[in-house]
Amino acid sequence: MRMTRRRMFAFMLGISAFFGIAWSTARSATPPENAKEEVLKADEVRNEALQKGDVAALERIYSDDLVYTNASGALLTKAQHLADIKARKLVFRSFKHEDVETTVHGDTGVVTGISKSVVEYQGSVSSSNRRFMNVFVKKDGSWLCVAHMETNISDKP
Numbered sequence: 001m002r003m004t005r006r007r008m009f010a011f012m013l014g015i016s017a018f019f020g021i022a023w024s025t026a027r028s029a030t031p032p033e034n035a036k037e038e039v040l041k042a043d044e045v046r047n048e049a050l051q052k053g054d055v056a057a058l059e060r061i062y063s064d065d066l067v068y069t070n071a072s073g074a075l076l077t078k079a080q081h082l083a084d085i086k087a088r089k090l091v092f093r094s095f096k097h098e099d100v101e102t103t104v105h106g107d108t109g110v111v112t113g114i115s116k117s118v119v120e121y122q123g124s125v126s127s128s129n130r131r132f133m134n135v136f137v138k139k140d141g142s143w144l145c146v147a148h149m150e151t152n153i154s155d156k157p
Contacts, residue, residue: 036102039109039136042143043102046134051095055086062145063137069149070121071130084121093118093125097132107138115150129153 042061049057059082066078076084084090100113111134118127135147 035104035109035138038138039102039104039111039143040100042109042136042145043100043111043134046145047095047097050085051092053085053088053091055082058082058085063139066145067147067149069147071126071128071150071152072121089122091120093120109136109138109143110134111136114153 045057046061048054049061062078062082064078066081068076068078068081070076081090094117096116098114098116100111103110111132113132115130115132116127117130118125120126130150130152132148132150134145136143137146138144
């Protein structure tokens with residue numbers, strides 16, 4: 001059976017489209033080489049804004065649907081968390097993170113580490129070490145923090 005030129009052209013066009021879509025899908029699923037650095041930079045900008053109490057910067061860094069869980073287990077919205085900072089109910093007396101690791105999966109970045117920060121929250125000062133996790137999602141070219149969670153590290157294993 002002989003293929004006509006039209007059929008051959010349609011067949012080649014279909015094959016080209018298939019490989020083009022497959023390449024595009026694979027490319028979008030693989031984070032760019034500098035994605036880890038971008039996520040770490042976004043986390044650093046967030047950390048600097050927290051230290052300064054810069055609500056305007058945090059407004060841009062946090063996603064509108066932020067899920068924020070503090071070390072006592074309180075679940076806060078973006079508005080509640082920013083209100084605490086604005087009212088100086090949440091103040092960082094010192095700020096230090098260690099063992100920071102970053103993982104990127106497509107348009108999602110996860111930053112983990114240990115916070116040795118001294119934090120005053122609603123009048124109580126905490127200097128206990130806390131394990132933290134920040135989740136960032138790339139949206140419209142920017143990495144936004146969509147979730148934060150921290151938990152106190154026990155002295156016992």
